[in-house]
Amino acid sequence: xxxxxxxxxxxxxxxxxxxxxxxxxxxxxxxxxxxxxxxxxxxxxxxxxxxxxxxxxxxxxxxxxxxxxxxxxxxxxxxxxxxxxxxxxxxxxxxxxxxxxxxxxxxxxxxxxxxxxxxxxxxxxxxxxxxxxxxxxxxxxxxxxxxxxxxxxxxxxxxxxxxxxxxxx
Ligand SMILES: [Zn+2]
Numbered sequence: 001x002x003x004x005x006x007x008x009x010x011x012x013x014x015x016x017x018x019x020x021x022x023x024x025x026x027x028x029x030x031x032x033x034x035x036x037x038x039x040x041x042x043x044x045x046x047x048x049x050x051x052x053x054x055x056x057x058x059x060x061x062x063x064x065x066x067x068x069x070x071x072x073x074x075x076x077x078x079x080x081x082x083x084x085x086x087x088x089x090x091x092x093x094x095x096x097x098x099x100x101x102x103x104x105x106x107x108x109x110x111x112x113x114x115x116x117x118x119x120x121x122x123x124x125x126x127x128x129x130x131x132x133x134x135x136x137x138x139x140x141x142x143x144x145x146x147x148x149x150x151x152x153x154x155x156x157x158x159x160x161x162x163x164x165x166x167x168x169x
Contacts, residue, residue, distance in 0.1 A: 082122025
């Protein structure tokens, strides 16, 4: 009888702008993303393209299967934050994933249903499992940093969550 794969414990990444709950099994990684700001779509974050151009221009080469069949370059201007995060993560992962045969195609999917879930919750799934645990966490750390830059660069409203600075002199 084949051994039943044991799920790793969920891991939480948390910051004032969003939290991520990660769960991996042998073949995929599931991420529950909870947004803690009122920015849920890049349409309220007009500098997103600029930040991506400066930090992660290769993201525009992604194939993106979206409702409007728009190329990612157009899609990114008006897409849900969870979907943007998925693409950022995939780009960092493709940099880290060493595949000598280049046969493996990294894929992701982002779903949300704000009638069942609270508004601002996304479910992201990647086709990479716990044998790649190390690179998944490394890519997650990079993707979290970049998303924080996007949310802060763009957003006056996201900054209300930060403590007001005391002005001196
Ligand atoms: Zn996409």
